[in-house]
Amino acid sequence: MTFMPSKIELAQLPTPLQPMDRLSERYGGPRIWIKRDDLTGCGTTGNKVRKLEFILADVRDKRRDTVITCGGIQSNHCRATAILGAQLGLKTHLLLRLDSPADNSGNLFISKLTGAEITYLDKAEYSKLDIHAKEWLKHYSDLGHQPYFIPTGGSDSLGVCGYINASAELAIDFNENQITPGAIILATGSGGTQAGLLLGCGLHSIDSQIIGFAVCDDEAYFKNKIQSDIQAWLRCRRSYEPPKVPEILIIDKYKGPRYGACLPEVYDVIKTIARLEGIILDPVYTGKAFYGMLREIERGRFDSVSDIVFVHTGGLFGLLAQSGSVQPCRIPAERF
Ligand SMILES: Cc1ncc(COP(=O)(O)O)c(C=O)c1O
Numbered sequence: 628m629t630f631m632p633s634k635i636e637l638a639q640l641p642t643p644l645q646p647m648d649r650l651s652e653r654y655g656g657p658r659i660w661i662k663r664d665d666l667t668g669c670g671t672t673g674n675k676v677r678k679l680e681f682i683l684a685d686v687r688d689k690r691r692d693t694v695i696t697c698g699g700i701q702s703n704h705c706r707a708t709a710i711l712g713a714q715l716g717l718k719t720h721l722l723l724r725l726d727s728p729a730d731n732s733g734n735l736f737i738s739k740l741t742g743a744e745i746t747y748l749d750k751a752e753y754s755k756l757d758i759h760a761k762e763w764l765k766h767y768s769d770l771g772h773q774p775y776f777i778p779t780g781g782s783d784s785l786g787v788c789g790y791i792n793a794s795a796e797l798a799i800d801f802n803e804n805q806i807t808p809g810a811i812i813l814a815t816g817s818g819g820t821q822a823g824l825l826l827g828c829g830l831h832s833i834d835s836q837i838i839g840f841a842v843c844d845d846e847a848y849f850k851n852k853i854q855s856d857i858q859a860w861l862r863c864r865r866s867y868e869p870p871k872v873p874e875i876l877i878i879d880k881y882k883g884p885r886y887g888a889c890l891p892e893v894y895d896v897i898k899t900i901a902r903l904e905g906i907i908l909d910p911v912y913t914g915k916a917f918y919g920m921l922r923e924i925e926r927g928r929f930d931s932v933s934d935i936v937f938v939h940t941g942g943l944f945g946l947l948a949q950s951g952s953v954q955p956c957r958i959p960a961e962r963f
Contacts, residue, residue, distance in 0.1 A: 630864050631788055633684040637711055638667040638676040640792075644800035644936070649903050656924040657809065660936045661906060662797065665913075665943065670737060673941020674820050675707035677789030678781035683711060685785055691775035693767050697722040697756055699887060700747075701911065701945050704780050704817075706734035709743035718772070720744040720763060724753040726887070733948025782819025782852075784859040790820050791860075794827020797936070801833065808835045809932025814916035814940055815839030815877065816886075818849055822856035824938070829870030835936070840916035841879040843886035849877045881919030887911055893918045894953050897946070909942030910949050 643666065647659045667676045686694060694717050698705045705721045712719030721738060725747040729735055738745065748759060760776050767774035780786070801807065811828070815821050821839040828837060841849055853875050861869050883889040889910045896918040897908045908914040920937060929935055946953070 630867055631791070632681055632785060632863075633688055634680045634788070634792075635684045635687065635715075637680050637683065637714070638671065640667065640677075641796045641799070642666050644797070644804065647904050647906070647937075650900070653903070654921065654924050657929045657932050657935045658806075659920075659924075660804075660806070660808065660934060661904075662793075662800070662936055662938045664793070665907070665939045665941045667941070670710045671707050672943055673703050673707065674789070674938075675704045675781055675941070676711065677793055678786035678819060678823075679707060679711050679777075679789075680792075681785040681788040682777055682781055682783070683715060683717075686717065686775045687715070689773075689775065691717075691773040693718040693720065693772045693774040694777055695720045695722065695760060695763050695767075695774055696777040696781075697724075697760065697779055699724050700726065700729055701734045701887065701948050703734055703912075703942055703945060705743075706737045706944060708777060708781075709738040709741040712743065713741040718744070718767075720746070720767075722746050722748055722753075722756065722759055722763070725749055730948070733944040733946075735948070737944060780817030780819055782817040782822070782856055784856070784863050786819045787823035787826060787856055787860050790823025791827035791830060792823075793938075794824055794831050794833060797827075798831040798833055806934045808934040808936045809929060810836045810838050810935045811938060812838050812840065812916060812920050812935060813938040814842050814912035815849055815853075816842050816912055818852040818856055820938075820940060821849075821875070822853045822860070825853070825872050825875065826857060826860060826870060829872045835873075836876055837873055838876045838878060840919040841877055841882050842912050842915050843882055844879070846877040846879045849879070850875050853877075878919055878923070881915055881922065883915060889915055890918075896921065897953065906939065907943055907946065908939070909946040910952070911945045912942045913939055914942075914946075
């Protein structure tokens with residue numbers, strides 16, 4: 628194994644790996660498995676808590692008392708940071724991008740409940756995020772606090788450690804179930820989860836493709852971003868033998884109109900999977916990636932493999948924030 632930084636145990640781990648047999652039978656392709664990282668916690672559901680286990684350990688080790696972070700108005704990362712900040716007795720300040728009037732639901736509601744300080748920035752101001760972050764860091768320092776800035780999505784050289792750890796879990800899951808998945812599939816939003824899985828699969832000799840379905844931006848952007856997250860992690864561990872990292876694979880054609888908005892087909896997939904498997908996806912991340920995965924199964928991309936694994940990275944509160952867009956299912960349940 629390799630050197631890993633210190634960690635605070637904040638997530639409910641290991642999460643289960645479960646087969647989706649009714650869905651697999653319907654599609655007639657590879658057996659589809661789901662890694663239930665939506666079960667990492669109740670309020671802290673999803674992938675962010677795995678990253679924050681390492682980032683918040685750094686906050687503790689550096690004796691900081693205030694965390695500042697940023698994201699969209701319905702950021703899962705900000706909600707998880709706000710909850711864990713409260714859990715650890717830290718002051719939390721969120722810089723949130725406000726694209727349209729905030730409706731106080733979903734992640735935003737939970738963040739407010741925890742008492743996080745919130746600053747709303749419109750699109751123009753959010754494009755100057757670095758400046759705002761520096762100003763708030765100075766503001767807290769001037770007041771005698773010890774502030775710490777966490778980048779978007781917790782995707783940095785510490786955050787990627789969360790999914791290096793998750794890869795160790797996956798190696799055990801695959802061994803226990805006697806499977807060698809052809810692909811591990813996930814939603815990619817800021818790149819840190821995929822960077823961690825790529826490093827982790829290299830370190831744990833998992834011979835699967837890691838395919839990120841972009842929920843915004845495009846393939847070139849994410850290849851670059853993930854490569855730089857990987858390089859940042861490697862630089863911090865220069866004295867250790869670098870792992871053989873699998874190719875960065877990004878599919879960007881199922882991201883829909885823009886970040887946070889999805890095609891009606893994604894809502895249909897969310898309803899189908901809820902009815903067929905009792906698994907709740909979200910329209911911002913996992914629903915888009917799951918929809919893309921199903922389309923790629925239909926196109927024959929996975930015809931030659933026996934098993935594929937979808938990493939469920941959470942997002943339930945984002946679904947609740949869009950509940951008005953999910954119409955009751957028009958198709959009778961028995962048709963699914
Ligand atoms: C529910 C959910 N899934 C997936 C992702 C993507 O993870 P990453 O930002 O590490 O690419 C995020 C955050 O961006 C998320 O909140």
